[in-house]
Amino acid sequence: xxxxxxxxxxxxxxxxxxxxxxxxxxxxxxxxxxxxxxxxxxxxxxxxxxxxxxxxxxxxxxxxxxxxxxxxxxxxxxxxxxxxxxxxxxxxxxxxxxxxxxxxxxxxxxxxxxxxxxxxxxxxxxxxxxxxxxxxxxxxxxxxxxxxxxxxxxxxxxxxxxxxxxxxxxxxxxxxxxxxxxxxxxxxxxxxxxxxxxxxxxxxxxxxxxxxxxxxxxxxxxxxxxxxxxxxxxxxxxxxxxxxxxxxxxxxxxxxxxxxxxxxxxxxxxxxxxxxxxxxxxxxxxxxxxxxxxxxxxxxxxxxxxxxxxxxxxxxxxxxxxxxxxxxxxxxxxxxxxxxxxxxxxxxxxxxxxxxxxx
Amino acid sequence: xxxxxxxxxxxxxxxxxxxxxxxxxxxxxxxxxxxxxxxxxxxxxxxxxxxxxxxxxxxxxxxxxxxxxxxxxxxxxxxxxxxxxxxxxxxxxxxxxxxxxxxxxxxxxxxxxxxxxxxxxxxxxxxxxxxxxxxxxxxxxxxxxxxx
Numbered sequence: 001x002x003x004x005x006x007x008x009x010x011x012x013x014x015x016x017x018x019x020x021x022x023x024x025x026x027x028x029x030x031x032x033x034x035x036x037x038x039x040x041x042x043x044x045x046x047x048x049x050x051x052x053x054x055x056x057x058x059x060x061x062x063x064x065x066x067x068x069x070x071x072x073x074x075x076x077x078x079x080x081x082x083x084x085x086x087x088x089x090x091x092x093x094x095x096x097x098x099x100x101x102x103x104x105x106x107x108x109x110x111x112x113x114x115x116x117x118x119x120x121x122x123x124x125x126x127x128x129x130x131x132x133x134x135x136x137x138x139x140x141x142x143x144x145x146x147x148x149x150x151x152x153x154x155x156x157x158x159x160x161x162x163x164x165x166x167x168x169x170x171x172x173x174x175x176x177x178x179x180x181x182x183x184x185x186x187x188x189x190x191x192x193x194x195x196x197x198x199x200x201x202x203x204x205x206x207x208x209x210x211x212x213x214x215x216x217x218x219x220x221x222x223x224x225x226x227x228x229x230x231x232x233x234x235x236x237x238x239x240x241x242x243x244x245x246x247x248x249x250x251x252x253x254x255x256x257x258x259x260x261x262x263x264x265x266x267x268x269x270x271x272x273x274x275x276x277x278x279x280x281x282x283x284x285x286x287x288x289x290x291x292x293x294x295x296x297x298x299x300x301x302x303x304x305x306x307x308x309x310x311x312x313x314x315x316x317x318x319x320x321x322x323x324x325x326x327x328x329x330x331x332x333x334x335x336x337x338x339x340x341x342x343x344x345x346x347x348x349x350x351x352x353x354x355x356x357x358x359x
Numbered sequence: 360x361x362x363x364x365x366x367x368x369x370x371x372x373x374x375x376x377x378x379x380x381x382x383x384x385x386x387x388x389x390x391x392x393x394x395x396x397x398x399x400x401x402x403x404x405x406x407x408x409x410x411x412x413x414x415x416x417x418x419x420x421x422x423x424x425x426x427x428x429x430x431x432x433x434x435x436x437x438x439x440x441x442x443x444x445x446x447x448x449x450x451x452x453x454x455x456x457x458x459x460x461x462x463x464x465x466x467x468x469x470x471x472x473x474x475x476x477x478x479x480x481x482x483x484x485x486x487x488x489x490x491x492x493x494x495x496x497x498x499x500x501x502x503x504x505x506x507x
Contacts, residue, residue, distance in 0.1 A: 146454050150469050153452040164397070171398045174429065178398065270424045270431050272447070272457030273468040290452070291470045295486040302484055303452070 017234065023210070024230035025237040028217045033103035035244045037206070040100055041199065042245045043093035046252065047131075050086040051188065058138070060184035062177030065140035066266040073263060084256035090132060092252055094282045097128050105320070105338045108331055109212035115321035117205040120198055122318045127195050132280055134187040140180060145267035147279040148183075149175045154290075157304035176269075215331060278352060285348035286310060313341075403429055411444060411494065411501030422458035427503065431455050432492060433465065434501055437476065442494045444503040445478045450487040465489065 008014050025034065057076055059068040072079035101121065104110060110118035137148045152175060155165040171178035213221075213228050221228045231237055279287050289310070293302040316323065324330050406428030417423060422435040424447050431447040435458045445465070447455050454469035464481070465474040473482040478489035492503040 146469060149454060150452040167398055168396060172401070173403075270426055271455065272424055272433075273449075273454040275468045277454075277468050287470075290484065293484060295451075295480065295484055301486055 020234040020238075021232060023207075023233040025211050025233055026213050026217070027229045027231050028213070030103075030107055030214055030217065033099075033107060034211055035241060036096055036100035036103055038241045039244055039248050040093055040096040041203070042248050043089045043096060043252070044195070044199065046089040046249075047086065047093065048192065050082050050089065051192075053082050054086060055188065060138070060181050062140060062180055062267075065138060065180060066263075069139045069263055073260075080260055081256055084260045085252055087261035088255045088259075089252045090135060091281070092248070092255075094128055094132055094280075097125055098282070101125055102338060102342060106335060107212065107214040108324075108326075108334070109214070110321040111212070111324070111326055112321070114205070114209050114212060117202060117209065118321050119318060120202045120205065124195065124198050124202060126314075127191055127198070129282065131187065131191050131195070132282065134183040134191065136280060137175075137180060137183045138187065139263055140267050141264040142267050142271070142274060143264055143277060145175060145269075146273045146277050147283075148179065150287075151279065151283075152179070154303060154307055157301045157307060159304075281349065281353075284352040285345045288348040288352040406505070408502055408504035411442075411503045414442070414496045414499050414501050417442075417501070420460040424455060424457075425503070427492070432503055433458060434494070434503065435465075435476065437463070442496070442501060443476050444492040444494045444501075445474075446490040446492070448489075449485060450480065450489065451483070451485040456489070 025031075054072065057068055057072045057079070059065060069083065072083055074080075076082075104118065104121070133148075133151060137144045152166055152169045155169065156162045158165065167173060169179075169182075170176075171182040217228055278284060289306055290303055293306045295302050297305040320334070324334050409425060409427045409432065411417075411425050411432070411434040412423055417434065417436045419436050419440055420438045422433055424431045424433055426432070427446070433445055433447040433456060435443045435445075437443065438460070449456050449467040449469065449472055451467065451470055451472050454467050456465050456467045456472075456474070458464075459466040462473075463476065465476065465478070466472070467483070467485070471483045472480065472485040474485065474489050475481050478491045480486070480488050491506065493506055495502050495504075
C-alpha cells in the first residue's frame with residue numbers, strides 16, 4: 001500500500017502513463033520542427049514564474065513604475081537577473097512562436113483534422129504579440145512610451161469606430177498613467193487567463209490528433225510501402241523535449257547574464273520622440289511598412305489601407321485550413337505565399353534595423 | 360400523460376425560455392463590463408494660452424517642448440531670431456515632433472514625417488498640418504495662444 005497505490009485508486013495516473021507509452025511520434029527529416037511548440041510552452045512557463053516574481057516589487061503607476069523597475073534591477077537580490085530573464089524569455093518566446101507557426105505552415109500540418117489546432121494556435125500567436133505590446137510599456141521608459149503612443153493611435157484611422165477603439169485601448173484620450181494600469185491589468189490578469197485556457201485546448205488537440213506527418217513524407221512512405229518510422233512519446237520523445245528545454249534554459253540564462261536587459265530613460269510626456277525610435281523587433285516589419293505608406297492611398301488614409309491589408313492578411317492566415325483545398329497545386333501556392341510573407345518580414349525588418357528609422 | 364405533440368411544443372418552449380435566459384444573463388454581464396472598460400469622458404479645460412518659457416534662454420536655431428493644456432506644444436526660435444509655436448503632436452500617429460535646425464524643418468522621429476515651420480506637412484506619412492499658435496513675448500516670457 002504505497003503512495004502509488006493510494007493515488008491509483010483516486011486518480012487515473014496509471015492510465016495516462018500507459019497511454020503516453022503507447023503514443024508514438026513520427027521520426028523523419030523534418031521532426032526537428034516538432035520541438036518548436038514545446039519550446040514556446042517552456043518560455044511561457046518561464047514568463048509565468050518570472051512575471052509572478054516581478055509582481056512582488058513592480059508598481060503600476062506613472063509616477064512609480066520606472067523607479068520600481070530601477071529598484072528591482074539595482075537593489076533587489078537577483079532582481080536584474082529575474083527582469084532580464086523575463087525580457088529575454090519573452091523575445092525568445094516570440095521567436096519560437098514565429099518558427100512554430102511557419103514550420104507548421106510549410107509542413108502543412110494544419111490540414112484536416114487539425115484545423116482547430118491551427119486556429120487556436122493563431123489566436124495564441126495574437127495573444128503572444130499582445131503580451132509583448134502590453135508588457136513593453138510597463139517599465140514606463142521613453143522608447144516604450146512612444147511605441148505605445150504610435151501603436152495605440154493606429155486604430156484611429158478606422159472609420160466610425162476608430163476613435164472609440166483608441167480610447168478603449170488607452171483608457172483615455174492620451175497615453176497616460178491610466179494606460180499603464182490598463183496595460184498592466186491586461187498583461188498580468190486578462191491575457192494570462194485566456195492564454196492558459198487556450199494553451200490547454202491547443203495541447204489537448206495536439207495530443208488527441210498526434211503529430212502530423214508532412215505530405216512529402218507521407219508520399220515517400222506510400223511509394224516505398226514502408227510505414228513512417230516513429231518513437232514512443234514516453235520516454236523517447238519526452239526526454240528529447242526535455243533536452244531541448246534544457247538548451248532553451250541555457251540560452252535564456254546566458255543571454256540574461258551576459259547581456260542584461262536595459263531600462264533606458266524614464267518616459268517624459270513633454271519631450272520629443274528620440275531619433276532612432278522603434279518598436280520591438282517583432283513589430284519592425286509593420287513599423288517599416290507604415291513608414292513607406294503615403295499619407296493618402298486610393299483616396300483613403302494611408303495607415304488605414306496598410307492596417308486593413310495587414311488585418312486581412314492575418315485573417316487569411318487564420319482561415320488557412322479552410323482556404324487550402326489540400327490539392328498539390330493549393331499546397332504549392334501556400335508554400336510560395338508563405339515564403340513571400342517570410343521574405344517580406346525579413347526584408348522590412350532588415351530595412352528598419354539598417355537605419356531606415358532615421359532619414 | 361400528454362400527447363407527444365404537446366410534449367414537443369412544451370420542450371421547444373422551454374428551450375426558447377432557456378435561450379432567452381442565457382442571452383439575458385450574458386447581456387446583463389456583458390453590458391456593464393463593456394461600459395466599465397470604456398473610459399468616462401473627462402472634459403479637458405480648453406486651453407487658450409500657455410507659457411512657452413523664458414525667451415532669452417531659447418537660443419537661435421533651437422526649440423523646446425512645453426505643455427499646452429494636457430498636450431505638448433513646440434516653441435522654435437529660428438536662425439533669424441523669429442519665434443514660432445505649433446502643436447507638437449504629429450498628425451500621423453501622435454508622436455511628439457522636434458525641430459531640426461540642419462534642415463530647418465519640424466521632424467517626427469517615429470516615421471520620418473516632416474513639416475515646414477508653418478506646420479504644413481511637406482514629406483512622409485503625416486496626413487494633416489500641425490496647428491499653429493500665436494506667439495508673443497511679455498517681460499521675457501513667451502506666451503503661446505490658440506488662434507481665434
